[in-house]
Amino acid sequence: MLRRTLLTALPAAIALSPLVAKAQAAAPRSKITDVRLVPLKVQRELGGMEPAWAPGSRMNFRIGGGSYLEIVSDQGAIGYGSAADAASVPRLKELLVGKDPFDVERLYGPIRLASGANSRTVGAVEIALWDLVGKLSNQPVYKLWGAEKDKVPAYASLIQLSTAEERARQAAKLKADGWKGMKLRLHNETLKEDIALATAVRKAVGDDFTLMVDCNQAQQATGWQPGVHWEFQRAVDTARALQELGYYWIEEPLTRYDWKNLADLNRLVEIPVAGGENNPLVNEFVGMVEAGVYDILQPEVLVTDGVTGTRRVGELARMHNKRCVPHHGGMTFGTIAHLHMTCTWSHSPWLEVLHDPPIGPYTAGFAIFENPPLLDKDGCFNAPQGPGFGVSINRSMLA
Secondary structure (H helix, E strand, O other): OOHHHHHHHHHHHOOOOHHHHHHHHHOOOOOEEEEEEEEEOEEEEEEEEOOOOOOOOOEEEEEEOOEEEEEEEOOOOEEEEOOOOHHHHHHHHHHHOOOOOOOHHHHHHHHHHHOOOOHHHHHHHHHHHHHHHHHHHOOEHHHHHOOOOOEEEEEEEOOOOOOHHHHHHHHHHHHHOOOOEEEEEOOOOOHHHHHHHHHHHHHHHOOOOEEEEEOOOOOOOOOOOOOOOOOHHHHHHHHHHHHHOOOOEEEOOOOOOOHHHHHHHHHHOOOOEEEOOOOOOHHHHHHHHHHOOOOEEOOOOOOOOHHHHHHHHHHHHHHOOOEEOOOOHHHOHHHHHHHHHHOOOOOOOOEEEEOEOOOEOHHHHHOOEOOOOOOOOOOEEEOOOOOEOOOOEOHHHEO
């Protein structure tokens, strides 16, 4: 299919379901009355760690803190979204007040413009809009989009580089805790160290536990980034070693826009190659699909042009017989939105959940919710069944 034809077809492929249309016809038209950021207080500091994707930096974890977005309707319902850029809120309020929250597609372009194309803000606003639409329709969002399943297996996405011994212990603990999969960060100084770590982890969990690897080579658009930089041969050698160890995928093993070498790598190795979490535009995913870059697409609601862009990438993957496993979504509303999305996609076999306890457990981010989904006995997260995205704010967190 030609690129122009494909991009024209995608919006229709993700149009509002008949259930939404029926809800619109049955209820009086709602209007947006306010857009606001709500601050949250910090209840407890958990500590920090150096994230593997940003050597030399520190990622702090806490219970509470930050803010979230509210979009208020004249019918009393309030849609919740992740934190938006505070400087954009006055422009967004001017744009959205008086508008019908169901007009998500119509508002998509103006939201991008009003936010200065800030992907995190676009994602925050669209999450809040869809939450509001679900509440006004009295339906879970994934049901409005068209449910394919009600729960998704989750993998624990680790945060830091560590030793083979520590990661092996962590993997065994996660398996015992009921997780069905885990993703390692793997870009030590030498290939030998990486393979020793991957081997130790596989030995610790056996063959009945899914393991993925993130090489974190695509963080910067320019190609340069701090830390260990991989050349093509190291990517090939690592991929082949991981294939022998039964790993599920290798993620972003080369720089973000090195599409030719990524496609060559993909042709040379059997293990699936995954990526895309740092690519901000749907058109980039179209180009990557056409070039044969990735087997598994990983859009992110706070990076890839919001809910609309991420869902379009999901449909792109479906049309080209690829899997789509969204990036982790930031540990709060983005993760919940991804849970709803993956429940609408038969080609989305996993939910990524950022989880590296004891300092960085997923429950830290979910603590802002009064009723968060939790890992169940089957190693899955169930889509919340309440209206909208089905999570409410823990009022004790309000500043």
